[in-house]
Amino acid sequence: MTKCRFCSAPLSLSLVNLGMTPLANSNLRARDDIPTEKAFPLHVMVCEKCHLAQTTETVPADAIFHDDYAYFSSFSSSWVEHARQYCEMMLHRFGLGESSLVIEVASNDGYLLQHFVKAGIPVLGVEPAGNCAAEAELRGVPSMVAFFGSALGERLVSEGRQADLMAANNVLAHVPDISDFVKGFSIALKPEGVVTFEFPHLLNLINLVQFDTIYHEHYSYLSLIAVETILRSHRLRVFDVQQLPTHGGSLRVFACREEASHAEQPGLFAVRAAEKHACLDERAGYEGFTAKVEKVREDFLAFLGEAKRAGKTIAGYGAAAKGNTFLNYCGLGADDIAYVADRNVHKQGRLLPGVHAPIVDPEKIMETKPDYVVILPWNLAREVEQQLAPVRDWGGRFVTAIPELKVF
Numbered sequence: 001m002t003k004c005r006f007c008s009a010p011l012s013l014s015l016v017n018l019g020m021t022p023l024a025n026s027n028l029r030a031r032d033d034i035p036t037e038k039a040f041p042l043h044v045m046v047c048e049k050c051h052l053a054q055t056t057e058t059v060p061a062d063a064i065f066h067d068d069y070a071y072f073s074s075f076s077s078s079w080v081e082h083a084r085q086y087c088e089m090m091l092h093r094f095g096l097g098e099s100s101l102v103i104e105v106a107s108n109d110g111y112l113l114q115h116f117v118k119a120g121i122p123v124l125g126v127e128p129a130g131n132c133a134a135e136a137e138l139r140g141v142p143s144m145v146a147f148f149g150s151a152l153g154e155r156l157v158s159e160g161r162q163a164d165l166m167a168a169n170n171v172l173a174h175v176p177d178i179s180d181f182v183k184g185f186s187i188a189l190k191p192e193g194v195v196t197f198e199f200p201h202l203l204n205l206i207n208l209v210q211f212d213t214i215y216h217e218h219y220s221y222l223s224l225i226a227v228e229t230i231l232r233s234h235r236l237r238v239f240d241v242q243q244l245p246t247h248g249g250s251l252r253v254f255a256c257r258e259e260a261s262h263a264e265q266p267g268l269f270a271v272r273a274a275e276k277h278a279c280l281d282e283r284a285g286y287e288g289f290t291a292k293v294e295k296v297r298e299d300f301l302a303f304l305g306e307a308k309r310a311g312k313t314i315a316g317y318g319a320a321a322k323g324n325t326f327l328n329y330c331g332l333g334a335d336d337i338a339y340v341a342d343r344n345v346h347k348q349g350r351l352l353p354g355v356h357a358p359i360v361d362p363e364k365i366m367e368t369k370p371d372y373v374v375i376l377p378w379n380l381a382r383e384v385e386q387q388l389a390p391v392r393d394w395g396g397r398f399v400t401a402i403p404e405l406k407v408f
Contacts, residue, residue, distance in 0.1 A: 002056045004047035005219065006178055006230055011045040013283055015053055015221075016211055016290050018042040021328040022353035023059065024215035024321035029350055037353065042325070044214055044221060046286050050229050053202055053221035053286075055214075058176045078383050080111050082246055083169075086196075087115035090165055094194060096121050100164040103156070103188065105148045106171035110136030117141060124161065126152065131346075149180045153187030163188055166195040170247070173199055173218040178230060185255075186234040192260050195236070197227065197253045203278055204249030206286070208403040211293045211329070212322040212376075213248070223280050224251060224271045231255050240265035248379045297330050300401040304336060312371040316340035317384055319347045319359045323376025326401065328354040337374065341365050366390060372407070374399045 002011045020039040028034065043056045090096060102116050107125025109132045116123045117140050125143035127133040133143040146152055156162065166185055175181040185195045200213055202223040214221065228238050239262040240254040251271065256262045279285035307314055316323065319342040327337070334357045341362040342348065350359050365373060365388060373391055375381045378400040385398055400406045 002045065004050060004052060005054050005058070005176065006052050006226075007047060007050045009047050009049035011047055011054075011056070013046045013048055013286060014290070015044040015046055015206075015286050016214070016293050017044075018211065018214060018293075018325065018329050021215070021325065024217060024324040024353065026353050027319065027347055027350035027359060028353060028356070031351065031356070034351075034356060039354070040216055042214060042216060048283065050226055051223060051281060052178075052226040052230070053223070055216060055219055057216065058219065059216045060176075076380065076383075078380065079246070083112035084115045086167070087112065087119070090167075090196075091116075091119060091121070094165060096164060098122070101161060102165045102167070103161070103163040104167040104169075105184075106168060106174070107136055107141065107143060108132045110139035110141035110143070112167060112169065113141045114139045148184050149175075149177065150183040150187060153184035156188045161188075162190045162193065163195075164190055164193050166193065168195065169198040170200075170250075172197050172227070173220045173222055176219050178220055179233065182230055182236065183234045186236050186257070189257060191257060192262075193256065194262065195255050197255070198244065198246070198250050199227075199253075200247045201243070201249050201251045202226075203275060203280065206278070206289055208248060209289075209292045209296055210248050210402060211289075211296070212326040212402060215321050215325045217321060222251075223275055224253065225275050225280055227251075227253055237262075238268060239263065241267040241271045243267070243271065246379070293329075296401060296404070299405045301330060303399070303405055303407070304332075307372060308336075313338060313368070314372045314374060315365060315368070315370040316357070316374045316376055317362070317365070317388065318342060318375060318377040318380065319344070319352060320377040322378075324353055324355070326376065327352065333357075338368070338370065339364060340376065362388070369394045370396060372397055372399050374401070378402050 021042045022037055022039045041057045046053045102121055102123045104113050105126045107127045113123040113125050125136050125141050126148050127143055128147045130145050133145045136143045199222045202221045235258040236255045237258045238253055238255050242252040244250040244252055314337055316337050319340045332355055337357050339358045339360045341360050347359045348361055375384050381400050398408050
């Protein structure tokens with residue numbers, strides 16, 4: 001029987017099984033790569049002891065995060081602005097200055113730390129993908145190419161680099177050994193230091209049927225109840241929580257050492273109460289999700305079939321991991337969707353995993369004038385609609401499928 005990756009309790013509660021799918025961020029370089037493409041089971045189960053929702057298959061992290069990793073945060077202007085606002089808030093709330101140190105774990109291409117650099121605050125990025133770290137260095141962000149955990153925490157302390165603030169945005173779900181990862185923060189923080197974790201909230205995933213945020217790169221699907229349990233095991237204490245609109249609804253959790261002076265804030269109590277109300281501390285909170293997921297697939301396939309019978313042309317926008325989960329779960333191929341456009345030049349010219357539709361420059365949409373543009377990163381739908389405003393000129397329409405089919 002599969003055991004919980006945190007507490008080792010046996011797993012018996014299934015949230016959803018999405019079948020065999022390829023790695024969501026592993027776009028193929030050429031059609032010649034199709035025969036060697038690998039797929040893995042994508043099944044999420046919930047531990048009834050610590051309430052951690054998790055994939056049953058652990059794909060090695062170095063098979064995902066490497067020098068050819070294709071996700072660069074700075075290609076989303078709204079995400080860069082989100083990071084700027086975070087930096088501004090942290091500077092004022094915690095009185096950071098020239099003698100402070102800010103460390104970001106999974107610092108990507110420097111999208112966040114660049115704002116601290118501009119404010120004169122010493123920073124260090126920790127990023128396992130070498131190509132992303134190289135981009136960060138070009139932005140003036142000192143970066144260490146490494147996976148974070150207790151060993152790296154010890155190394156930073158030995159080098160005299162304990163942090164006043166540590167940021168970990170959308171990475172807590174990405175680590176197979178979540179316990180050792182969290183332990184690293186308990187080591188690398190100064191006595192009154194603060195760490196913030198941002199992650200999509202499991203409560204939203206369930207309520208809004210956001211199953212496309214499930215992929216092998218996300219080993220865990222996080223609730224506050226599970227995160228508090230994990231942090232507490234390493235003498236870290238949550239003292240505040242902010243609810244954010246990013247990624248379809250996220251939490252920003254503020255934590256410190258157990259003995260630090262930071263007082264608990266109302267945001268913490270509010271989210272605890274919401275999760276209690278949703279029964280995330282018992283089996284009932286997770287049952288019935290699979291039926292909702294299946295309905296999303298049925299509705300989209302019905303739309304697609306009707307559009308194809310009417311001779312309509314269909315393109316996609318956003319070669320994001322969530323889109324790849326969605327398209328593969330729907331069993332689609334290159335015959336169903338002509339191409340997917342994406343601003344990220346590192347993805348253009350490649351093929352979507354599993355689906356094998358080409359990834360192209362967004363200009364292709366203006367050239368081919370499709371009848372429908374399916375916005376795969378639905379959390380950025382408004383931003384994409386504004387970027388592709390000329391689609392309206394030829395009568396084209398936009399489509400999102402989650403949490404329910406919307407043609408607009």
